[in-house]
Amino acid sequence: KNQVEQSPQSLIILEGKNCTLQCNYTVSPFSNLRWYKQDTGRGPVSLTIMTFSENTKSNGRYTATLDADTKQSSLHITASQLSDSASYICVVSERSGGYQKVTFGTGTKLQVIP
Amino acid sequence: DGGITQSPKYLFRKEGQNVTLSCEQNLNHDAMYWYRQDPGQGLRLIYYSQIVNDFQKGDIAEGYSVSREKKESFPLTVTSAQKNPTAFYLCASSIYKGSSGRLYTQYFGPGTRLTVL
Numbered sequence: 001k002n003q004v005e006q007s008p009q010s011l012i013i014l015e016g017k018n019c020t021l022q023c024n025y026t027v028s029p030f031s032n033l034r035w036y037k038q039d040t041g042r043g044p045v046s047l048t049i050m051t052f053s054e055n056t057k058s059n060g061r062y063t064a065t066l067d068a069d070t071k072q073s074s075l076h077i078t079a080s081q082l083s084d085s086a087s088y089i090c091v092v093s094e095r096s097g098g099y100q101k102v103t104f105g106t107g108t109k110l111q112v113i114p
Numbered sequence: 115d116g117g118i119t120q121s122p123k124y125l126f127r128k129e130g131q132n133v134t135l136s137c138e139q140n141l142n143h144d145a146m147y148w149y150r151q152d153p154g155q156g157l158r159l160i161y162y163s164q165i166v167n168d169f170q171k172g173d174i175a176e177g178y179s180v181s182r183e184k185k186e187s188f189p190l191t192v193t194s195a196q197k198n199p200t201a202f203y204l205c206a207s208s209i210y211k212g213s214s215g216r217l218y219t220q221y222f223g224p225g226t227r228l229t230v231l
Binding site for chain 1: 149206219220
C-alpha cells in the first residue's frame with residue numbers, strides 16, 4: 001500500500017529561525033513529489049514539484065530536496081516568518097496510466113512564534 | 115480574476131438530509147477533483163473528472179455523488195448514505211492531457227466545512 005509519512009507531526013520555532021520538515025514515501029512507481037502549504041481553514045497551495053531526476057528545488061525561502069533512492073524528501077524553510085505558520089503537506093504521485101494516483105501525507109503543522 | 119471557488123464556506127446539515135457543495139473554476143482546466151480532509155489524516159479522493167460528462171470514483175466514493183455537465187462546474191452531493199459526513203471538503207482542478215500521462219499541479223479551492231448536527 002502506498003504511504004506518505006511526514007515528521008514531525010507538529011513544530012514550534014522562533015521567528016527568524018530555520019527548520020526542516022521530513023517526508024518518507026513508499027509510492028511506486030514514482031512520478032513526482034510536491035510540497036503544499038495549507039493555511040488553517042484554506043485550500044493547499046503548491047510550493048514545489050520535483051520529478052525523479054531532480055534533487056533540489058527552491059521557491060523563495062523554501063527549498064525542497066529529493067532522494068529517490070531512499071525515497072525521502074525534505075522541505076527547508078529559511079529565516080522563518082510568522083506567515084509561515086501553516087500545515088505543510090507532502091504529496092507523492094504514482095505513475096499509472098491515464099490517471100496518476102496521488103497519495104497525501106498527513107502534514108506537519110508549523111507554528112512560528114515571535 | 116482566475117481561480118477556483120467553493121461555496122458555501124460553512125454548511126450545517128441535519129442527519130438524513132442531502133446537501134450539495136458547489137465548486138466552480140475559470141482556469142479552463144479539464145480535470146476536477148473532490149477531496150475530504152479529516153483531522154490527522156491526509157486528503158482522500160472522493161471523485162474526479164477528466165472531461166465533461168465523465169467522472170470516476172475515488173477511494174471513498176460511497177455516500178457521495180457528482181455531476182460534470184459543464185467544464186467549469188463540479189458539484190458534490192453528500193447523501194444521507196454517508197455515515198460520517200462531518201469534514202472539510204476541498205475541490206481542486208488541473209490541466210489534463212491524457213496522452214502525456216503526466217499529472218499537472220492541482221489548484222485547490224478554499225474549502226467547505228460541513229457539519230452534521
